[in-house]
Amino acid sequence: MSGEERANLVQECLRRLHDIGVQTVSLTCDGPSCHLSMFKALGALISPSNMSPSFPHPSDENLNVYILLDICHMLKLIRNSFASGGLLKNGNGEIIKWKNLVDLNNLQNSEGLRLANKLRSSHINWDKQKMKVNLAAQVLSNSVADALEFCCDVLKLPDFQGCKATVEFIRLFNNLFDIFNSKNSFQKGFKSPWREVNYNYWHPYLETCYTYMYISQLTDTSGLLMTSTRRKTGFIGFLVAIRIF
Known part of the structure; x- marks a missing residue:
């Protein structure tokens, strides 16, 4: 049809x-x-x-x-694009690396410890369970971003130096997904349902040019805007949601 x-x-x-x-x-x-x-x-x-x-x-x-x-579907598409390509560039030309997540998973497996996140091998080998929203949400989460920052800034591990762009990418989509997927009336912050009383909390985040322009300026390694590639749908989906609200 x-x-x-x-x-x-x-x-x-x-x-x-x-x-x-x-x-x-x-x-x-x-x-x-x-x-x-x-x-x-x-x-x-x-x-x-x-x-x-x-x-x-x-x-x-x-x-x-x-x-x-559908924002859950869009988040999976963002994860798919990120993982399949391996590399993205933000508007400043900084590299966003899927390898940072692979390295984090390998580190946690070798140490037998988790840096307060849910990242597992199933998140890295996502293609076998690509329809599971929770795997995408747990990858693009603040807890993973926190772990990457800890490895970079506190542990100062060589494999994680230069991961700031990856952290920024993960945090932005974590926050946007929380805003657009809010459903529990007892949640706080971006996860809380939209109400008049918290309008001044979530609306400025969407209203700023930063979130819209950040996604609009993401490119693949050849410099082609992600919103113009075959994998554009997830990025456009988030832009549509931002524009509506």
Whole structure:
């Protein structure tokens, strides 16, 4: 089924829901190319340089329906891109290395100790369990970033020197995933549900140009923007979520 055919079905569903008094405010899906084509056919724009992640409601042009790419799926795609390529570059040209995570896992295995993180060989050999969200979330986590910093700054191990860019990458996606995946009313910080009382905590993090520009400027080792590669979907998915909120 083409993207245009899917768009027609979505519009028909929206009309029927509207007819019985249901107001649809958002549309969420995962990231195959046919869904990206569907968004385009509906009227949403998802180019990083021209982002408008909504489209007019077919029954009321004064209403917008916002699009979202499932953030759990997007996190797995980010992990897949990072691990498969092995290297990324941030906007400053600094190298983000999957090898830092491999080295951390090897160190922990050899020492028989864990630096307060859940990193295991199953996280490194993720391709056999690529659908498990928890493996991606535990890799791109603050606890792993903390362990890398400890190895670099405190233990001063040679294998971890120059891992600051990797730490920054991991922390950013950890925080974004916490914000967009908040679900427990008792959680604190970025994991807490969005409420008016904590609006001034999470919203400035999304509103700053830093998070959006950081992802927009990530490249592969050849200098090609990740949002322009075959593995663009995960990065675009996070940009869409940032723009909406």
